[in-house]
Amino acid sequence: MIETFTALICAHVLADFALQSNAMVAGKARRDMPVFATHLAILIALSALALLQFSAAFLAALILVGLSHFLIDIAKTFAPKNRALMAFITDQGAHLIATAAIAAAFPGLFANALWAGQSWLPGTLALISGGIVTIRAGGFAVGLLMARFDDKAPPEGLPEGGRLIGQLERGVIFLLVLAGQPGAIGFLIAAKSILRFEAVSKDGANPKSEYVIIGTLASFGWALGGAYATLALMTHLAPLGILPSAN
Incomplete structure (x- = not known):
């Protein structure tokens, strides 16, 4: 089944x-x-x-x-x-x-x-599904969550820059969890906080700071959920031999 x-x-x-x-x-x-x-x-x-x-x-x-x-x-x-x-x-x-x-x-x-007869196929399909749900579907979910706060959004940068950043961060989290290195996600959070600090701290723009924090936490949370759901599914399928052992 x-x-x-x-x-x-x-x-x-x-x-x-x-x-x-x-x-x-x-x-x-x-x-x-x-x-x-x-x-x-x-x-x-x-x-x-x-x-x-x-x-x-x-x-x-x-x-x-x-x-x-x-x-x-x-x-x-x-x-x-x-x-x-x-x-x-x-x-x-x-x-x-x-x-x-x-x-x-x-x-x-x-x-x-x-x-x-292709024992590798179900696991590959699970990886594909998990990656798309984590990266692509996560973008839609976070976008819908943040739509109510659009008037508090940080100043525009590159066209579609925020969307691309979100996809990249969820992709990195997905890979880190599957590689058995979830602890490294903390460094990703720290790096994004440093890079975003100037954009959200000008003119005492506290609502913009909150906007970034909410969006980041939602994106990271979705990515973690998607990655661990993918791992849970893959434990019931033939191993691909490319992921670290659960032991």
Whole structure:
């Protein structure tokens, strides 16, 4: 079951956070059915590729993947605009539960897939999923959290600079946790604090200091959660031989 779940969750993560443009997100918010159809086609194609085989269970699972994803995404469009972060978290939680339920209903799908003999594949899919959730999805979550404080944001620097910094710091944290060196994250916090000090200390701008602190802690917290969730998933899969031993 866990291999099937990993394959399906990787397809979901790629469809939602790697292959979905801002224009598609906006179109789904307007309940534009052609946009929904395009998004679902990408998801189903990725799910089919991950579990490629010819069986009735395979077709049934793909139908459930598409149907559940569509219903959850449609439900999200009715969420209040001022509850965007809660809608995002609830939406992704519902997708996670639906994916787990489908994997539980068809636990042997990956074992019968064309790629079943590749023992390294589930672990690789878990790494890909964890990296995207930590780095890419984390950016959306932190952005939604900080949207209410936009008027207190620090002065603009490089275009998209803050977004890129957040992605890089979450990527570094993800790698440090997987490498068994979480203690080094403290040095990352110290370095960012020093580099940000001048930007947030001018003119006694305390609200801007708080803005940076909240954003940084949220970003670091998301990255730690994503990294340790990835490690937890990988403990149930065949080892890749590239991560330090849990012992």
